[in-house]
Amino acid sequence: ELKVEQNPLFLSMQEGKNYTIYCNYSTTSDRLYWYRQDPGKSLESLFVLLSNGAVKQEGRLMASLDTKARLSTLHITAAVHDLSATYFCAVDGFYAGGTSYGKLTFGQGTILTVHP
Amino acid sequence: GAVVSQHPSWVICKSGTSVKIECRSLDFQATTMFWYRQFPKQSLMLMATSNEGSKATYEQGVEKDKFLINHASLTLSTLTVTSAHPEDSSFYICSASGLAGEYQETQYFGPGTRLLVL
Numbered sequence: 001e002l003k004v005e006q007n008p009l010f011l012s013m014q015e016g017k018n019y020t021i022y023c024n025y026s027t028t029s030d031r032l033y034w035y036r037q038d039p040g041k042s043l044e045s046l047f048v049l050l051s052n053g054a055v056k057q058e059g060r061l062m063a064s065l066d067t068k069a070r071l072s073t074l075h076i077t078a079a080v081h082d083l084s085a086t087y088f089c090a091v092d093g094f095y096a097g098g099t100s101y102g103k104l105t106f107g108q109g110t111i112l113t114v115h116p
Numbered sequence: 117g118a119v120v121s122q123h124p125s126w127v128i129c130k131s132g133t134s135v136k137i138e139c140r141s142l143d144f145q146a147t148t149m150f151w152y153r154q155f156p157k158q159s160l161m162l163m164a165t166s167n168e169g170s171k172a173t174y175e176q177g178v179e180k181d182k183f184l185i186n187h188a189s190l191t192l193s194t195l196t197v198t199s200a201h202p203e204d205s206s207f208y209i210c211s212a213s214g215l216a217g218e219y220q221e222t223q224y225f226g227p228g229t230r231l232l233v234l
């Protein structure tokens with residue numbers, strides 16, 4: 001059974017600081033997603049990582065994928081209040097040996113709060 | 117970009133009634149749609165996968181007779197919660213992926229439907 005674990009689960013940051021959210025998964029997969037969820041809202045797609053060594057950046061967020069270590073990171077640079085949200089990573093089970101394309105297993109989510 | 121809509125966004129119903137939630141892909145053809153459930157302060161759990169014209173595939177522990185899924189066209193899937201009870205109260209989110217190219221690489225999520233069963 002594919003398991004996806006994030007840490008930390010709660011992250012309180014000061015504005016301007018840097019931090020990293022980690023996403024570990026149990027079965028090799030070369031497709032991983034990062035999503036953002038604001039309170040009461042659905043998911044917003046942030047990054048799709050499709051291969052080992054993939055690195056993508058958008059604004060103050062940068063995501064990377066190491067398939068050998070079964071690890072993805074979401075790095076936050078110089079945090080601002082607008083980044084406060086819950087961040088989820090998700091792994092496509094098909095690429096982890098599953099039989100059905102597109103079945104996502106989500107991590108627990110990391111609740112990020114950025115304060116002055 | 118791809119847009120997925122859900123209707124209704126909010127529904128409050130009495131225990132024992134049935135509720136239908138629609139998920140539509142507005143600007144692309146969705147060969148596969150997924151239904152997730154999210155309880156407060158928890159992650160998303162996949163309930164079922166539906167392919168156009170086929171029966172849905174349910175995840176372990178999800179009652180297929182309670183959560184009826186129909187995917188009649190490439191742009192519409194419906195989830196019907198039959199005989200809803202308070203424990204079915206949750207945030208239901210659908211997602212869709214398409215045939216090829218950009219729409220195949222990722223899933224596009226709907227805005228979600230919040231169900232409250234009294």
